[in-house]
Structures are given as C-alpha cells and as structure tokens.
Amino acid sequence: MKNRITIPLLLVAALLLSACASSSGDTYSPDQARMEQTVTYGVITGIAPVTIQSDQTGLGTLGGAVAGGVVGSTIGGGSGRILSAVGGAIVGAVAGGMGESALRKHDGLEITVQKDSGETVVIVQEADKEPLAKGDRVRILKAQDGSTRVRPLP
Structure with missing residues (x-):
C-alpha cells in the first residue's frame, strides 16, 4: 500500500522539477551552447524587478489528483471510500496546481539598455x-x- 502512494508522489515531483527552466543571463540550454552570438554594448538606463511565470503544463494538477485520489481511497469503506477518493483527488488537484504554479515562478529583471548605436532595447x-x-x-x-x-562586462 505504501508504494501505491509513494510512487505517484515521486513521479509528480520529478515531472514538476524537470519542467522548470531557467532564463537567466548566466544559464544556457544545451541547444544554446556552442552557438554563435552577436555582441553589442551599451549602458543600463533602467532596471525593474518582474516575475517570470512559465505556462503550467497541468502535470501538477493531474499528479496531485492522482496522488490525492490514491490517498483518499485508503480512507473509509464502501461508498465512504469512493467519497474519500473523490475528495482526495479534488484536494490533490488544487494542491498540485498551486505547487506547479509556485515552481514555475522566478524573480526576474526588466533591463532597459541604451546601446552604443543609440538604440534602446528592453530585455527580460x-x-x-x-x-x-x-x-x-x-x-x-x-x-x-x-x-x-544582458551580461556584465568581464
């Protein structure tokens, strides 16, 4: 019985963590490594904190529903067991969705740069x-x- 609960929870955690992606200036994806980049220079004229929120995949909600349903099905008997499983699935879905949302939020910066060419760009x-x-x-x-x-000068 313990494995019926543990395995779905571990799968959900692994999927959520693997879905997180970084978009910072010092992190590159494997596809971006060894790729030629154009370099321009400028001065930061403004900087503001922002929140970067990735789209939810639904895995948190689905995984939470499965895990909650499994846990709920261990409570009660007969029709009470069915109600517990449904209630557990609902609570698990809500908790899983909230968990995925929290994992997909990152602190970011909206950086305004005036390039040496005079052009102004904003990069998040x-x-x-x-x-x-x-x-x-x-x-x-x-x-x-x-x-x-945007990267600082070395």
Whole structure:
C-alpha cells in the first residue's frame, strides 16, 4: 500500500522539477551552447524587478489528483471510500496546481539598455548571481534563435 502512494508522489515531483527552466543571463540550454552570438554594448538606463511565470503544463494538477485520489481511497469503506477518493483527488488537484504554479515562478529583471548605436532595447531575464544596476556598462548577447541576454562586462 505504501508504494501505491509513494510512487505517484515521486513521479509528480520529478515531472514538476524537470519542467522548470531557467532564463537567466548566466544559464544556457544545451541547444544554446556552442552557438554563435552577436555582441553589442551599451549602458543600463533602467532596471525593474518582474516575475517570470512559465505556462503550467497541468502535470501538477493531474499528479496531485492522482496522488490525492490514491490517498483518499485508503480512507473509509464502501461508498465512504469512493467519497474519500473523490475528495482526495479534488484536494490533490488544487494542491498540485498551486505547487506547479509556485515552481514555475522566478524573480526576474526588466533591463532597459541604451546601446552604443543609440538604440534602446528592453530585455527580460531571470535575476543573475552577478548583480546588474543602472549605469552599468554591459554586453548584449543575441543568439541566432533570437534569444537575448544582458551580461556584465568581464
């Protein structure tokens, strides 16, 4: 009985954690590694904190419903067991959806940069380990796939 509960919970946790993605300036996906990037330079003219929220996959809700239903089905007997399983599935679905939502939120920065060319651009990325501030001179890296990031000068 213990494995019937543990396995669905572990699967849900693994799926949620694998669905998290980073979009910070110092993190690259395997597809972005070894890809040529265009470099321009500029100065940060504005910076504001934002929240980056990835789309939910529904895995948290589904996994929570399954886990809640399994746990609920261990309570009671007869028609009470069915009600417990349904109630557990509902509570699990809500909790799983909220958990997935929390895992998919990241602190980010909306960075306004005036390029040396005079053009002004805004780039949103996750907050880096290396702090950025208004007035900092930075590199703007633009990959062939269109992804862009702001990095401090080395």
